[in-house]
Amino acid sequence: MSDGPSCFWLLLVLLFLTRALTPIKIKSGLTEFYVIPGHNLTLFANFTVEPEDTIYSGTWRKDVREIAECQKNSSWIAGAQEGLDCVLQNSNISLTLGNVFPNDVGTYTLELVSDEGETENVQFAVKLYESISTPSVKWNETEFNKGGNHTFICKIENGTNPQFHWEKDDETLTNDSRHSISESGIVLMIIAINESDCGSYKCVIKNDINQKEVQFNISIENYKWCQEGKNHEGKIYTILGLVFVSLGVIIWIVWMINKWRNRQDNNRRQLTDATQDNNVNVLPLLEMEQKGCIDRPDKTENEDESSELNAGCNDKPDKTENEDESSELNAEH
Structure with a gap:
């Protein structure tokens, strides 16, 4: 019974050493890709090899069928399909699929072969990019x-x-x-x-x-509890509406009062001005009427006598003796 766990740990150690001592190590990063029909897709991987060894070629397969083989510093692709572009450099390799179709989805495998005959491979899952369905x-x-x-x-x-x-x-x-x-x-x-x-x-x-x-x-x-919020909002809007209406009424009343006061002030000023004008024009008339220079509306039988009196209003005052003497002196000069 004790040999079982020992063998298990021994196998794990051997597996670790085998992976650690693998001449070619591939770091692919992403191994699952989604493609949109009509778009391009690039599969990419970094790798390292022993200092005295180099990668000779990289072979790409879709499912079990070989689709391309590219070599270092060479643009020639052996067995490549139309629309594929494979590039192999010192520490990385890539495969570009142009104008992807739904039948291009599947499992892609990359196999690297070194000058010393060492090999290593990695798989990529290519899936179709699906549109959003109705949620x-x-x-x-x-x-x-x-x-x-x-x-x-x-x-x-x-x-x-x-x-x-x-x-x-x-x-x-x-x-x-x-x-x-x-x-x-x-x-x-x-x-x-x-x-x-x-x-x-x-x-x-x-x-x-x-x-x-x-x-x-x-x-x-x-x-129904949603209505409570509506009622609350309705009350608030009603109160705000009443406030605004009340303010409007108050402003209108104040404006009407001011307008009435202005009108009263204007009337008083006009009445005052008219009174002053009447006083200026009426006083001389009263003096003339007192002197009998203005006819009354209802003439009496002594109308002729009034005319004589009115005619006398235009006469200048009687000259005094001094004025006569003054006139004689002026004549002598």
């Missing part, structure tokens, strides 16, 4: 209550390298205190859901070929 969102609608934490899962059947993101009312959701997005964007959790979370949601998925989305609603048609 769907799953969530527990029967136990969807206000205040709970609820999870939404976005799923697709097919699609290479899908990229997920979530939207609410056409705005992108991110991780915050009430939203948690995980599993590369597949899962959305809403924490302590309430009426503010009601609205239209989208799960959007895209890749290098196409984009798909699925929409769902959390609305008052399905959940």
Whole structure:
């Protein structure tokens, strides 16, 4: 019974030494590739060999069929198909497939052969890049209550390298205190859901070929507690509306009062100006009327006598004796 574990560890040591002492070591990096029909694809690998050895050639096979063989510092490709380009350099080798078709997917094998006859190979899996299929969102609608934490899962059947993101009312959701997005964007959790979370949601998925989305609603048609938020918003809007209307009425009243006051002031000024003008014109008339120089509307029988009196209004005052003497002196001069 004790020989079993010993043999096992011995085999592991031998395997390790065998791999460690392999004359050719290949570092391929990626071994799984996705191709889009009509695009180019390049398979690439780095390698190292013993200092005294070099790589003589590299042979590429698809499944079990040889498709190309390239040699160092040579552009000639033995047995290569049309649309293939193989390049072998000191420490790397590449194979480019141009204008890939769906039948180009499969398993590709690279075999390196050194001048000393050593060999090493590596495999590459080439798969077709698939477009995004129609997505769907799953969530527990029967136990969807206000205040709970609820999870939404976005799923697709097919699609290479899908990229997920979530939207609410056409705005992108991110991780915050009430939203948690995980599993590369597949899962959305809403924490302590309430009426503010009601609205239209989208799960959007895209890749290098196409984009798909699925929409769902959390609305008052399905959940009555969404209406609470609407009622609250409605009350706020009603109050704001009343405030604005009240302000408008107050402003209008103040404007009307100011307008009335301005009109009253204008009337007072006009009346004052008219009164001053009347005083200026009326006083001389009163003096003339007192002197009998102005006819009254209703003439008396002594109309002729009034005319004589009016005629006398135009006469200058009687000259005094001094004025007569002054006139005589002026005549002598």
